[in-house]
Amino acid sequence: xxxxxxxxxxxxxxxxxxxxxxxxxxxxxxxxxxxxxxxxxxxxxxxxxxxxxxxxxxxxxxxxxxxxxxxxxxxxxxxxxxxxxxxxxxxxxxxxxx
Numbered sequence: 471x472x473x474x475x476x477x478x479x480x481x482x483x484x485x486x487x488x489x490x491x492x493x494x495x496x497x498x499x500x501x502x503x504x505x506x507x508x509x510x511x512x513x514x515x516x517x518x519x520x521x522x523x524x525x526x527x528x529x530x531x532x533x534x535x536x537x538x539x540x541x542x543x544x545x546x547x548x549x550x551x552x553x554x555x556x557x558x559x560x561x562x563x564x565x566x567x568x
Contacts, residue, residue: 471501471503471504471508471512473511473512473513473515473516474516475501476500476501476504476508476509476512477498477500477509477512477513477516478498478499478500478501478550479498479499480496480497480498480499480565481497481498481499481552482565489554493556494556494557494559494561494562495554495555495556495557496554496555496557496563496565497552497553497554497555498513498552498553498555499550499551499552499553500526500551500552500553501551502528502549502550502551504551504553506524506526506553509524509526509553509555510524510555513555513563517563517564519557519558519561519562519563520557520558520561521555521556521557521558522556522557522558523555523556524553524554524555524556525553525554525555526551526552526553526554527551527552528549528550528551528552529549529550529551529552530549531546531547531548531549532546532547533545533546534546534547
């Protein structure tokens with residue numbers, strides 16, 4: 471797989487920013503079929519950094535509903551795979567450069 475097919479987008483939240491500052495970890499939404507080795511290789515080639523560790527988890531789908539004038543509308547948010555990577559000491563990823 472192409473590295474741009476594996477890495478879909480970075481996750482930028484307050485919790486992830488704290489992990490980045492404290493532990494040098496970054497979180498990405500990745501393709502569900504990708505394994506840890508493919509994710510590591512894709513991030514290393516795409517961002518030109520060394521990766522020490524990769525942790526993954528599949529976030530399950532959620533049912534959502536809301537009230538409108540037409541009544542209750544229900545739907546589902548899709549499941550996705552999340553990868554948290556630990557970058558080597560002294561290296562950083564600039565998420566806003568691309």
